[in-house]
Amino acid sequence: MLFGQISMVLVLMGACLLTAGLIYTRRIVSALPGSSLSWNFMFCLILFFLSGYLLFTFEHYGLPATPITMLVSMVFFGGGFFVLVVTNLSFRTIEQVRQLAPLERENIQIKGMQRRIETILNTAAEGIITFDHKGMVESLNHAAERLFGYTTQEATAKSIQALIPLPPGPGQQQPRRTAEEATNTYIEVLKEQGADIIGIHKNGAAFPISITVGTTILEGAQIHTAVVSDISERKQAEENRKSALTELNQIFNSAADGMCLISTEFKIMRVNETYEKLFGLRNRILSGQLCHEVFPGPACHSDDCPLSRIKAGENRVEIECVKEHANGTPIPIIITATPFLGKDGSLIGIIEDYKDITDRKQLESRLHEISITDELTGLLNRRGFLTMAEKQLLAAHGGPKQIYLLYADLDNMKWINDTFGHKMGDQALIETTAILKNTFRNADVVGRLGGDEFVVLLSETSIQDRCQAIINRFEEAIRQRNAAPKNKEFTLQISVGISQYNPTTPCSLEDLLNRADARMYACKHSRKHQSPAVVPEGNPLPGDAAVDCRLAITANAAAVRSKN
Numbered sequence: 001m002l003f004g005q006i007s008m009v010l011v012l013m014g015a016c017l018l019t020a021g022l023i024y025t026r027r028i029v030s031a032l033p034g035s036s037l038s039w040n041f042m043f044c045l046i047l048f049f050l051s052g053y054l055l056f057t058f059e060h061y062g063l064p065a066t067p068i069t070m071l072v073s074m075v076f077f078g079g080g081f082f083v084l085v086v087t088n089l090s091f092r093t094i095e096q097v098r099q100l101a102p103l104e105r106e107n108i109q110i111k112g113m114q115r116r117i118e119t120i121l122n123t124a125a126e127g128i129i130t131f132d133h134k135g136m137v138e139s140l141n142h143a144a145e146r147l148f149g150y151t152t153q154e155a156t157a158k159s160i161q162a163l164i165p166l167p168p169g170p171g172q173q174q175p176r177r178t179a180e181e182a183t184n185t186y187i188e189v190l191k192e193q194g195a196d197i198i199g200i201h202k203n204g205a206a207f208p209i210s211i212t213v214g215t216t217i218l219e220g221a222q223i224h225t226a227v228v229s230d231i232s233e234r235k236q237a238e239e240n241r242k243s244a245l246t247e248l249n250q251i252f253n254s255a256a257d258g259m260c261l262i263s264t265e266f267k268i269m270r271v272n273e274t275y276e277k278l279f280g281l282r283n284r285i286l287s288g289q290l291c292h293e294v295f296p297g298p299a300c301h302s303d304d305c306p307l308s309r310i311k312a313g314e315n316r317v318e319i320e321c322v323k324e325h326a327n328g329t330p331i332p333i334i335i336t337a338t339p340f341l342g343k344d345g346s347l348i349g350i351i352e353d354y355k356d357i358t359d360r361k362q363l364e365s366r367l368h369e370i371s372i373t374d375e376l377t378g379l380l381n382r383r384g385f386l387t388m389a390e391k392q393l394l395a396a397h398g399g400p401k402q403i404y405l406l407y408a409d410l411d412n413m414k415w416i417n418d419t420f421g422h423k424m425g426d427q428a429l430i431e432t433t434a435i436l437k438n439t440f441r442n443a444d445v446v447g448r449l450g451g452d453e454f455v456v457l458l459s460e461t462s463i464q465d466r467c468q469a470i471i472n473r474f475e476e477a478i479r480q481r482n483a484a485p486k487n488k489e490f491t492l493q494i495s496v497g498i499s500q501y502n503p504t505t506p507c508s509l510e511d512l513l514n515r516a517d518a519r520m521y522a523c524k525h526s527r528k529h530q531s532p533a534v535v536p537e538g539n540p541l542p543g544d545a546a547v548d549c550r551l552a553i554t555a556n557a558a559a560v561r562s563k564n
Contacts, residue, residue: 006073007069007072007073008060008061010077011072011076012053014080015076018050018079018083018084021080021088022046022050024084024087025042027091028094031091042087046083049083053076056072126143127141127145127148129141129163129226130224131183131226132221132222132223132224133183133221134180135161135182135183136159137156138223147199147201147207148163149203160183160186162200163199164190164200164209165198187213191213209228211227211229212226213227253274257355258274258354259274259351259352259354261351262291262349263348263349267290268286278325278333280327297321298321306319306337307350309337311347317335317336320357332356332360335352335354336352336353337350338350339351376430378433380446380447381448382448382450384447385455388447389405392457396503403458404499404500405455405498405501405512405513406457406458406498407497407498407517407519407520408436408453408456408496409452409494409495410493411493411494411495411524411527412490416490428492429448432454432494435477435494438473439470439473439474439477455513497517497521498519499516
């Protein structure tokens with residue numbers, strides 16, 4: 001009887017275990033909707049077994065237990081226990097899987113993001129290096145591998161300073177207590193000296209780089225990221241640009257002409273050294289100053305301004321003008337202005353070329369002087385005298401002063417040449433010139449018409465005002481010359497005729513010359529009947545030759561007053 005009760009208890013316990021298995025199976029079906037068919041079948045199967053357990057219990061309840069009954073009861077209990085264990089483990093496993101699924105999905109997303117980041121980093125043109133707080137390299141992207149020649153595996157065993165050493169400077173002299181402090185110091189120096197950093201290739205070659213360093217905290221650890229670019233080409237381009245700029249500066253400053261760049265706002269942009277030397281402006285800051293303030297002139301603020309003409313559409317402007325040196329000396333120059341264009345062809349300003357034509361002007365002046373100056377005496381030649389006399393006659397119109405023309409002739413010039421030679425004749429002409437210069441003022445126009453003929457144009461209110469002074473100076477000059485011991489070969493004698501130009505009854509310069517010439521010959525003729533004008537040493541004239549000149553001047557002056 002006891003064994004029968006034990007057998008029933010085992011079967012009922014197995015039924016309870018199956019019931020628990022049914023509960024777990026139902027929960028599994030709820031947790032896994034996609035697998036409901038399989039677990040529903042499992043649920044039905046367990047329910048079938050449970051009904052068998054209950055049927056067995058009903059049929060054998062109260063009956064004595066047999067060995068077979070005990071064995072079946074034990075099998076039923078074991079089967080229920082097995083079902084409970086399987087369903088419980090399955091349910092727990094499913095719950096764990098359900099709990100891990102979001103983490104797995106997150107891990108998958110993280111891995112996908114990591115792959116995308118790696119792809120982006122590896123396709124970046126700049127090299128990207130990460131290193132830890134101790135300065136040890138952790139990773140290189142593909143660009144960094146190409147730059148430095150290391151793979152990531154090779155570089156991870158190296159310090160960042162093996163790839164990017166510190167430039168010489170105070171940063172290397174600072175004490176370093178720990179690896180982290182050394183790394184922080186290294187980063188600070190990189191940030192300060194970013195323009196002078198070099199990278200070291202695996203083969204030992206150095207190359208210039210630009211670098212940007214950033215720091216972040218990842219999973220509680222400090223990570224540094226260096227973004228590196230090879231700037232060899234940029235450095236070379238800069239060197240080429242500097243070299244080209246140096247060459248252009250040398251060309252600009254060694255130009256023979258002064259050069260000045262002026263903006264469209266009339267501000268001086270730049271001048272070369274020749275310009276500074278030309279106008280004495282060395283060590284003065286001209287850039288930014290207005291051109292018309294530095295060098296004002298008649299063309300400024302007018303349509304003749306080179307910049308205004310270029311802005312109006314002209315391609316080349318050339319003007320001749322006079323500028324002043326810093327010391328006030330006038331400088332004749334030719335300014336040639338051309339457009340100064342930008343890259344897009346827009347007008348930035350003008351380039352002015354300043355050519356100093358002082359030498360040319362001096363040459364022109366000298367040539368002009370030669371063309372109007374008598375080479376022997378230094379007086380105006382016929383052309384020069386006629387030009388100056390015409391100007392004096394024009395100026396005399398309407399004025400209070402009158403013009404007098406004195407025509408002088410060195411007597412016996414041919415005799416002097418024939419007797420003493422042409423050299424002595426030239427000396428006589430030079431001495432006559434000196435007498436005329438000493439007699440008349442600088443304002444009087446003195447010239448040599450040719451041969452032994454001289455002319456003087458005087459501007460006087462009245463000839464009487466100066467007649468006596470002229471006579472005295474003329475007489476004294478001839479007397480001193482003839483009295484000098486070195487002048488014993490011959491004495492000078494000069495015949496003079498005077499004519500007057502009256503603005504109220506104007507006449508031509510030719511008429512004025514002809515009248516004075518006629519009176520000079522009258523004077524010469526009157527003296528020839530008395531004694532020779534020039535006689536050799538030892539046969540002096542009876543009287544002073546200067547007296548004859550004085551008489552000639554006085555007589556001619558009287559004739560002028562009576563006939564004009």
